[in-house]
Amino acid sequence: MGILDNVNNVSDLKKLSNAELDKLAQEIRKFMITHVSKTGGHLAPSLGVVELTLALHQVFNSPQDKIIWDVGHQAYTHKIITGRKEKFSSLRQYKGLSGFPKLAESEHDCFNTGHSSTSISAALGMAKARDLKGDKYKVIAVIGDGALTGGMAFEALNHAGDLKTDLIVVLNDNEMSIAANVGAMAGYLSRLRTDPRYGKGKDEIEQLLNKIPKVGPRLLKTAERVKDSVKYLVVPGMLFEEMGFTYLGPIDGHHIPAMKSVFESAKKMKGPVLIHVLTRKGKGFKPAECNPDRFHGVGPFDIQTGNVIKTEAPPTYTEVFGDALIELAEQQENIVAVTAAMPAGTGLAKFAKKFPQRFFDVGIAEQHAVTFACGLAAQGFHPVVAIYSTFMQRAYDQLLHDVAMQKLPVVLALDRAGLVGEDGETHHGIFDISYLRHIPNLVVMAPKDENELRGMLAWATKHSGPCALRYPRGPGVGVELKDGFLPVHLGRGEVVKEGKDVTIIGVGPLVYDALAAAHQLEQKGIEAAVINPRFIKPLDSGLLVRYAKKTRRVVTMEEHVLAGGFGSSCLELFNKYCPGIEIDRIGLPDTFVEHGAPDLLKQHYGITADGIVERVLARFPEKADFMKKGAK
Numbered sequence: 073m074g075i076l077d078n079v080n081n082v083s084d085l086k087k088l089s090n091a092e093l094d095k096l097a098q099e100i101r102k103f104m105i106t107h108v109s110k111t112g113g114h115l116a117p118s119l120g121v122v123e124l125t126l127a128l129h130q131v132f133n134s135p136q137d138k139i140i141w142d143v144g145h146q147a148y149t150h151k152i153i154t155g156r157k158e159k160f161s162s163l164r165q166y167k168g169l170s171g172f173p174k175l176a177e178s179e180h181d182c183f184n185t186g187h188s189s190t191s192i193s194a195a196l197g198m199a200k201a202r203d204l205k206g207d208k209y210k211v212i213a214v215i216g217d218g219a220l221t222g223g224m225a226f227e228a229l230n231h232a233g234d235l236k237t238d239l240i241v242v243l244n245d246n247e248m249s250i251a252a253n254v255g256a257m258a259g260y261l262s263r264l265r266t267d268p269r270y271g272k273g274k275d276e277i278e279q280l281l282n283k284i285p286k287v288g289p290r291l292l293k294t295a296e297r298v299k300d301s302v303k304y305l306v307v308p309g310m311l312f313e314e315m316g317f318t319y320l321g322p323i324d325g326h327h328i329p330a331m332k333s334v335f336e337s338a339k340k341m342k343g344p345v346l347i348h349v350l351t352r353k354g355k356g357f358k359p360a361e362c363n364p365d366r367f368h369g370v371g372p373f374d375i376q377t378g379n380v381i382k383t384e385a386p387p388t389y390t391e392v393f394g395d396a397l398i399e400l401a402e403q404q405e406n407i408v409a410v411t412a413a414m415p416a417g418t419g420l421a422k423f424a425k426k427f428p429q430r431f432f433d434v435g436i437a438e439q440h441a442v443t444f445a446c447g448l449a450a451q452g453f454h455p456v457v458a459i460y461s462t463f464m465q466r467a468y469d470q471l472l473h474d475v476a477m478q479k480l481p482v483v484l485a486l487d488r489a490g491l492v493g494e495d496g497e498t499h500h501g502i503f504d505i506s507y508l509r510h511i512p513n514l515v516v517m518a519p520k521d522e523n524e525l526r527g528m529l530a531w532a533t534k535h536s537g538p539c540a541l542r543y544p545r546g547p548g549v550g551v552e553l554k555d556g557f558l559p560v561h562l563g564r565g566e567v568v569k570e571g572k573d574v575t576i577i578g579v580g581p582l583v584y585d586a587l588a589a590a591h592q593l594e595q596k597g598i599e600a601a602v603i604n605p606r607f608i609k610p611l612d613s614g615l616l617v618r619y620a621k622k623t624r625r626v627v628t629m630e631e632h633v634l635a636g637g638f639g640s641s642c643l644e645l646f647n648k649y650c651p652g653i654e655i656d657r658i659g660l661p662d663t664f665v666e667h668g669a670p671d672l673l674k675q676h677y678g679i680t681a682d683g684i685v686e687r688v689l690a691r692f693p694e695k696a697d698f699m700k701k702g703a704k
């Protein structure tokens with residue numbers, strides 16, 4: 073019987089000694105590794121904060137005290153010790169535990185996270201609400217060094233320093249974002265971490281400086297300036313102190329007694345406090361310690377070897393994108409690539425190695441990434457900004473105000489467009505058609521397969537204005553990759569199959585589901601035409617209207633919300649040019665889609681060939697009867 077067996081909630085944790093907490097940490101690591109090796113998940117981030125989480129929950133009193141986990145991908149220990157140990161085997165599975173904090177899951181999850189850099193803003197809002205109500209609870213934001221590169225975090229630090237309300241920010245510094253952390257802040261933290269001078273008795277320095285004899289105002293001013301610059305040199309965390317925070321640290325984030333003692337001190341302090349904690353991402357599992365980037369978000373793996381369990385699959389759209397961009401960049405010197413802290417996830421890692429001067433990782437800063445690219449474009453470069461569909465939501469105004477209004481030749485590569493699966497509602501890329509297609513001057517494309525992705529990227533890097541490409545997470549459809557680049561013509565779609573009874577339009581790879589549906593319908597005597605629109609904007613209006621008029625029935629299908637999606641654009645088109653068409657739109661309803669395997673989610677929402685067949689048959693009741701009579 074281990075200690076973890078008797079820890080079913082935070083109250084059980086409070087009874088444990090430091091030695092028992094250390095033992096519990098080991099048991100939690102073993103428990104976590106065992107489960108995540110089966111479910112996959114954010115193992116390295118969570119392994120890195122086991123002791124930190126235990127110390128936090130011993131010193132503070134969740135749920136009265138509010139603990140907000142930035143991104144929330146590191147909250148597995150938090151979940152395990154707040155009553156969700158038994159459900160942990162369902163992590164990230166459909167109808168199982170989420171991989172991120174969820175209010176709906178537990179009172180200890182006081183704020184939903186998933187997108188980076190929101191924790192300090194939310195914590196500050198909660199702290200201010202507490203003050204206004206005269207409450208006394210503590211509010212703690214736990215933010216990583218990567219998330220601290222997000223502009224929103226600085227906005228919140230700036231505001232917190234001004235409000236001076238009681239707030240605790242725990243900076244979990246493991247020198248890693250997904251890849252190694254980048255930026256000047258990372259450099260500053262590194263100096264705080266490594267320079268022996270830092271951490272010298274801050275009081276000694278203050279006493280020494282205060283010994284400077286009281287002199288006339290002019291000399292006093294100089295003395296103050298000297299004092300401040302000397303403080304910058306030897307007093308750690310001056311940057312945060314200057315922003316109104318009391319800086320505590322750096323402390324060992326795997327030493328529970330040290331953290332508990334600092335947390336206890338911070339509890340008593342007035343105003344905003346920043347506690348700088350040093351941790352090792354992936355601690356306790358050698359493969360993750362050695363490859364914290366690979367184990368940042370990992371699929372099921374072999375515990376003995378750390379090898380991810382590979383399944384035979386075609387190259388991913390991400391890999392096809394990355395390789396194609398390298399081919400294009402070899403021909404076009406003005407191509408540069410920008411990522412927001414996700415070189416590997418967006419397929420740009422190889423590009424970065426091959427063209428280090430033409431690659432920019434800006435940190436978790438999507439807004440800056442887009443407008444930084446505009447600066448490059450304004451001076452003759454052709455930037456390709458690779459950002460997941462869901463994270464591109466952060467840069468909406470930059471797309472509109474900086475890219476489109478100026479008609480700058482910026483290529484927006486929206487990876488993870490569609491249902492991403494286990495990351496769930498905060499990560500599905502199901503809103504981009506709606507937030508892109510109404511932006512003037514912007515071309516929006518959706519390739520049906522790997523060759524079209526290559527062709528569209530080639531076209532985009534030669535297009536004189538802004539354009540966006542949206543493609544899904546995971547393996548391609550497995551077509552044979554062609555040399556060269558498929559020719560693409562602005563605003564032109566493709567007839568994949570002729571038919572006279574109904575027109576089925578599938579967006580992106582869904583055109584293959586449309587084709588499968590058409591073949592099923594053929595068995596039932598219904599001849600369906602299949603269209604690959606290729607362009608979300610500008611639509612191939614001539615083609616779509618021609619087939620709508622010809623078949624009088626249209627079914628559209630997209631891995632995207634219906635509101636403002638591709639189907640909506642067809643509604644608008646047909647309403648104008650061929651009113652009276654029967655149109656069925658298949659897509660996602662007005663709700664946030666939960667986590668689960670993508671195919672399961674598609675099945676649930678009818679985004680499948682069968683879903684199309686069902687819709688079409690509903691328009692042919694006689695055929696449906698024909699079906700019912702047992703005809704095959």
Ligand SMILES: Cc1ncc(C[n+]2csc(CCOP(=O)(O)OP(=O)(O)O)c2C)c(N)n1
Nearest residue numbers: 117186187188216217218219248249250413
């Ligand atoms: C707005 C946004 N952009 C990108 C991501 C993808 N992402 C998730 S975690 C992460 C790195 C976080 O680094 P850090 O905060 O240091 O946490 P660690 O994984 O090191 O514990 C990134 C880039 C995100 N979740 N949100």
Ligand SMILES: CC(=O)[C@@H](O)[C@H](O)COP(=O)(O)O
Nearest residue numbers: 143145186369417488495545
């Ligand atoms: C926590 C986070 O936002 C990222 O780690 C994200 O989960 C990566 O998604 P992919 O696994 O699709 O690259």
Ligand SMILES: [Mg+2]
Nearest residue numbers: 216217218248
């Ligand atoms: Mg980090």
